[in-house]
Amino acid sequence: MTARSQQAQALYEQLRALERRAQDALRRAGRRYSRREAGRALGRPPYGRTVESQRISDWVPLDRAKEPKVPSDQCGDDVLALVRLWSSWAGEEPDERWWRDLLDAAQPVRRPRSAASAPGRPVREFTDPFALQVHRAIDGGAGRELPLYVRRAHDRWLSDVVNGVLRRGDGQRTSAIAVLVGDSSTGKTRACWEALALLPSDWRLLHPLVPDRSEALIAALEDIAPRTVLWLDEVDRFLSGARGEQAAALLREVLDDPRRAPLLVLGTTWPEEWAELVRPRRAGERRDPHAHARVLLTGRHQRVPDAFEDADLPELRRLALQDPRIREALEHGEQGRITQYLAGGRALLDRYETATALERALIESAMDVRRLGHQVALPRLLLEAALPHYLTGRRYDMVADGDLEAALTELGEPSRGTSGPLTPVTVRRPGRPLVVTDTVRLADYLDQHGRRERHSEVPPAGLWETLADYAAPGSLRALAESARERGHLRIALRLLVAAAEAKTPGAVLAVSRFLEEEDRYDEALLWCLPLAEAGDPDAMAQVAGIMEVTRRRDEAVVWHTLAAKAGHRQSWLYAGMLLYDGGRHGEAEACFRRALDAGVSGAHGSLASLLEHLGRTDEALVHHRQEAETGGGYAVLRTADLMRRRGDSGTAVLVWLLQRAREELARERVGLPWAGTALLHHLAEDTGLRHRLRELSAAGEEAEVRRALTVMVYLAEEFAEAARRPTAPSTAEALRQDGDPAAALARYEEEAAGGRRGAAAHAAALCEQLGRPAQAADWYRRAAEEGDPDALGHTARLMTSAEGPDAAFAWLMACADRHAAAEHDEARATVARLLHAAGRTREALDWLRRASQAGDPYAWLQYADLLKSAGRTQEAERLRRYGWEPDGTVSPPWSAAPPGPLPPERPAVRP
Structure with a gap:
């Protein structure tokens, strides 16, 4: 043998x-x-x-x-x-x-093993899950470090990713990245830990941390060897900050390099951080701070649910017979939130709720500082300086020497196997002793609890000045954005200036952008023009942008050209657009071609639009097609249209669109926004094409793609049928037009019960017509909750008549608050106008002021609009220009001129 x-x-x-x-x-x-x-x-x-x-x-x-x-x-x-x-x-x-x-x-063939000198350590040597930030569980006397584990849907997804990397298949070596997204203590890191058990023991694990996570990742990727798992817990901390984009770009390159394969990247993050990393650039934004991170991460994540689903409970109950911690979590955990209970969330809340006044003040100040945007490591001096704003004068005066140190020591003590509410941040460098820093970390669960329970709390007014004096330099820009959202423009500027004085990368230009966005263009130039004249390409682009919005087009073109030649490649595209709009087509084409040569995203599409405008359709089609095949988007529609106009066969266009649809589905997994639209219109034109699509999609497609394409055929047939027949009113509307409001009401009620938007408002109007005001008010309230702005006024009218204005407006303001929490700002502005019309202007202003101080980014401008409606135009204009103070008073005029010579910017890192 x-x-x-x-x-x-x-x-x-x-x-x-x-x-x-x-x-x-x-x-x-x-x-x-x-x-x-x-x-x-x-x-x-x-x-x-x-x-x-x-x-x-x-x-x-x-x-x-x-x-x-x-x-x-x-x-x-x-x-x-x-x-x-x-x-x-x-x-x-x-x-x-x-x-x-x-x-x-x-296995019959051995895969090559990584060299012993490669970065990282063999996974078999990682026997301590807590060294990789797995949460400690409550101490239930189970005799094991971690509770027994229930594999859930995200674990099965993760296993598929890991096994896909391990699988030989056709001999091609592959690499992959998998990120679990979920709130604190939902089991993300534990799931990654369990996935390590699927790896053979000769794989290595690399956990880059020092000196800075982005820096450490960049350094690690230079020498990473095949058969390595890269552990990126809190992946946002690796891919954000001054060098985050460089780290993301390098990681993309390494994962695509077959010589480095197989590699596996395991990451976790919170939903808010994930959303920021993958958020597409908004219209009007010139910068795209996470372009590489978005490409790297999109479609490579799985959401970890907050609670165990019904399908997981039988296995959970079985394990509860063997593990008393799981049994306790089942008995006392909140609505299936098992992992949160096991991670010590309940114990942390108990400690917070039973803390002394001093300890509670420290925890709540940490909660507020974190939700305002401060990084994880909180300076102890910051929390100490914030104490007078969280303790009454008498209580603060009673704090004796040593009390603060004793309170922090107590809050740092672990309890029931979990870390304390505020624990010292420590650093251990290879070969050196553990160093305790002068910063502390708020426990994740309390951080989440503070964001959830204190989101509508107004931070103490004095906290903002404390932040400007004591916050960590790396947090000042995020805190400035938080201040700006609340209309505290002076505070926002002070925080940004403090970041610039601390030589934080990009802070000087951040000041300039802030002033530009507040329409203070001359002051914005004072900040960025010296840097631009010194040769900073980002500052040149900033100057160009200011020239553009102040209608100095020729100067904008000059600065964009200088910025592009200095290395800001995107400026070729911006210069070309300005020249195109100005009718200087030859120069615009030259800029677009320079942008193409520089690899600027969108350059093909811009050049194609220019060529199409000039009647050079064949050339335009080449570039539209290139843009469509590399980036998708609107270029897919233009390419399909030009292909048809050129005389390409319907089948040829169909085959091309089908490939684009496959790519979009594989990339986004959320539908077919552009290729789908083009495909839908193309299919609606010809029954034979729909039959051809059925043949094409039946062969060799994944089940999910096949289902999506089948839906496309069905929608195209519906689309074509709708185009052939005249638009007919709905059954409910037809009944109303026929003079049968009772029958129409019954039908609208059925539609509302089925979830059709707008049906509630129709039902409310018919109830009024039938003389049923109480029912009408109920339906209008439902329509208002669904987001119908017109329903708010009707609700105010009917509720005021039935229950009085106080009850009516209390409900309306609560409804608008709920909409604002879901980031829908229209309801609050509408209710404020209704209050003003009812003679309750002061009440409306007080309400908007509180909303602004609590963080609604629209409320302070709505406040200014209401001031103007009330005839207080001068006060409104002053508020818009200067903002207001944290205590709710309009800020006095302030200057935004640089306090002295600008500190030199650190050179931007360009992947």
Whole structure:
């Protein structure tokens, strides 16, 4: 027997022994065992694998004389699922890495192992989950560090990603990135830890941290070797900041390099940070701060739910019989929020709610500072300076020497196996002792709790000045944005100036952009023009932008050209657009072609539009098509239209659009926004094309793509049918037009119950027509909650008549507050106008002021609009120009001129 067959035999013997133990355990429990039942069990949660009993017999023959088949790489996940099933029946907890090593050793071809000198350490050496930031669980006396684990949907997704990297397939080596997105303590990092068990033990793990996460990642990627897992817990901290985009760009390059494969990147982040990293650039924004991160991450994440779903509960209850911590979480956890309870959330809240006045003031100041935008590490001096704003004068005077140190020590003590509410931030550098910094960290769960429970709390007015004096320099720009959202323009400027004086990268230009966006163009130039004249390309682009918005087009073109030549490649595109708008087509074409040569995104589309305008349609089509095939978007529509106008066959256009639709679906997984629209219109023109699409989509497509294309055919047929027949009123509207309001009302009520938007408002109007004001008020309230702005006025009228103005406006303001929390600002402005019309202007102003101080970014401008409506025009204009102070008074005039010579900017990092 060869060495290789001996390893395959070892895998068979271990599987056979595990099966016997499972069979014996079931027999002792009075249950029958069969491989057919094992196959059925594997198809149900939590396994979700299709494994026939014959496949099990291939791997583990009942006849010992028969040669067992070695499971292929593609079957690795199925085998591990079978191991977990048999282990659960046997009452055991499987060592998945050990099983993965057995599987790996049994394979007929060995993959190359990474060199011992490669960065990182073998995954088998990572035996402490807490070293990788897995949350400590509550102490339930279970005798193990971590609670037993329930695999959920995101774990199965993660397993598929890991196994895809491990799989040989056709011999191509692949790399992948997988990011779990969820709120604090939902189990993201634990899921990644469990996924490590799927890796063979000779894989290495690299966890870059020092000196700075972005810097550490960039350094690590230079020497990373194949068969390495890169651990990026809180991935936003690696891909944000001054060098975050460079790190993202380098990581993209490394993952696409087959010489580095296979590599696996495991990451986690919170939803807010994820949204910021993948947010598309908004209209009018010249900068795209996360362009590389967005491309790297989009479509490579899975959401981790806040609570266990119903399908997971049977397995959770089974494990509760073995682990008292899970049993306690099931009994006391809130609505399935098991992981939060296990991570100590309840214990943290208990400590917060029972804290002394001094401890509570420290926690709440930390909560507010964090939700206003400060980074994780909070300077102790900042929290100490904030205390007078959270303690009454008498309580603050009673704080004796040593009390603050004692309170921080107490808050840093772990409890029930979890870290304390405020723990010291420590740094351990290789070969050096642990260093305790002068910063502390608010526990994640309390951070989330503060954001959730204190989101409408107005921060103490004095806190803003304290932040300007003591906040960490790296947090000043985020805090400035928070101040600006609240209309505290003077405070925002002070924070930005403090960042500039601290030589924070990009801060000087941030001051200039802030002033430009507040229409203070001359002052904005005072900040950026010296840097531009000194040769800073970003400052040149900033000057060009200011020239553009102040209608100095020729100067804008000059500055954009200078910026482009200095390295700000996007400025070629901006210069071309200005020249195009100015009718200087030859110069515009030259700029667009320079942008193309520089690889600027969107250059093909801009050049195509110019060429089309000049009647050079064939050339335009080439560039529209290039733009469509690299970036999608509107260029897909233009390309399809020009292909048809050129005389291309319907099938040729269909095949091209189909490929674009596949790409969009694979990239976004949220539908077909551009290619889908073009495809829909193209299909609606010809029945034969729809038949052809059915043929094309039936062959070789993934099930999800096939379903999407089938829907496209159906929608195209509906679209074509609707175009052939005249628009007819809905059944409910037809009944109303026929003079049967009662029947129309019944139909609208049915439609509203089915979720049709707008039906509630129609039902309300018919109730009024039928003389049912109470019902009408109820329906108008429902329409208002759905976001119908007209319904607010009707609600005010009917509720005022029935219940009085106080009750009416209390409900309306609460409704508008709910809309504002969902980032819909129209309702609050509408209700403010209604209050003003009812003679309750002071009440409306007080309400808007509180909303602004609590963080509504629209409320202070709505306040200014209301002042103007009330005839207080001068006060409104002063508020718009200078903002207001944290105490709610309009700011006195302030100057935005630089306080002295500008500090030199650090050179921008250009991936």
